[in-house]
Amino acid sequence: MNLIxxxxxxxxxxxxxxxxxxAIDSLEAGRxxxxxxxxxxxxxxxxQTEWLSYESSPKMGxxxxxxxxxxxxxxxxxxxxxxxxxxxRNFVFxxxxxxxxxxxxxxxxxxxxxIEPQLVKKASGEHHKVVNSYNAYLxxxxxEEKERVxxxxxxxxxxxxxxxxxxxxxPYGPDLKKKERDEEVCKVVVPLxxxxxxxxxxxxxxxxxxxx
Numbered sequence: 001m002n003l004i005x006x007x008x009x010x011x012x013x014x015x016x017x018x019x020x021x022x023a024i025d026s027l028e029a030g031r032x033x034x035x036x037x038x039x040x041x042x043x044x045x046x047x048q049t050e051w052l053s054y055e056s057s058p059k060m061g062x063x064x065x066x067x068x069x070x071x072x073x074x075x076x077x078x079x080x081x082x083x084x085x086x087x088x089r090n091f092v093f094x095x096x097x098x099x100x101x102x103x104x105x106x107x108x109x110x111x112x113x114x115i116e117p118q119l120v121k122k123a124s125g126e127h128h129k130v131v132n133s134y135n136a137y138l139x140x141x142x143x144e145e146k147e148r149v150x151x152x153x154x155x156x157x158x159x160x161x162x163x164x165x166x167x168x169x170x171p172y173g174p175d176l177k178k179k180e181r182d183e184e185v186c187k188v189v190v191p192l193x194x195x196x197x198x199x200x201x202x203x204x205x206x207x208x209x210x211x212x
Contacts, residue, residue, distance in 0.1 A: 019043035033186035040193040099123035111175035
């Protein structure tokens with residue numbers, strides 16, 4: 001049973017579909033992948049808000065809520081499709097690894113300077129955990145490793161969401177390298193976002209999204 005069959009009302013789902021349509025329109029028009037990803041994150045956020053409106057779990061932070069929604073929203077077939085998909089493999093093994101821009105800023109990053117290798121390693125910490133957990137899942141494929149992969153992927157997706165929300169403006173001028181990094185990252189993030197939406201909501205690209 002997927003998530004949409006368990007919602008008590010559509011509420012924010014209509015808004016989620018609007019954001020989804022905007023993403024698909026932007027994609028077909030050849031616009032920035034960052035803009036496409038931003039619209040898909042908006043769709044996922046509306047879904048998360050609707051899910052929280054009836055979920056009885058204790059109050060959680062955004063990342064924990066996203067993790068829990070996915071863990072509860074996937075049926076067995078959904079788990080298999082997600083964990084064995086090309087989309088997740090492309091995301092997990094994307095290189096160079098995704099860096100957390102908050103970590104870079106806290107450690108004195110400036111767009112006009114090369115990033116020290118140690119800072120690159122530190123800022124890529126969330127992505128490194130995703131790779132480790134996914135490799136562990138591939139070797140063991142037990143329920144504990146499945147859950148860990150979902151949690152790590154959700155955490156890294158929120159890093160991407162935060163990165164693109166900040167844009168490329170800095171106190172030192174525009175960060176064009178970050179803009180380029182965000183665009184390349186979103187090329188693998190967008191397919192994963194679409195897969196998540198399809199698995200959670202029984203393929204809205206076929207049923208919910210008008211004219212697509």
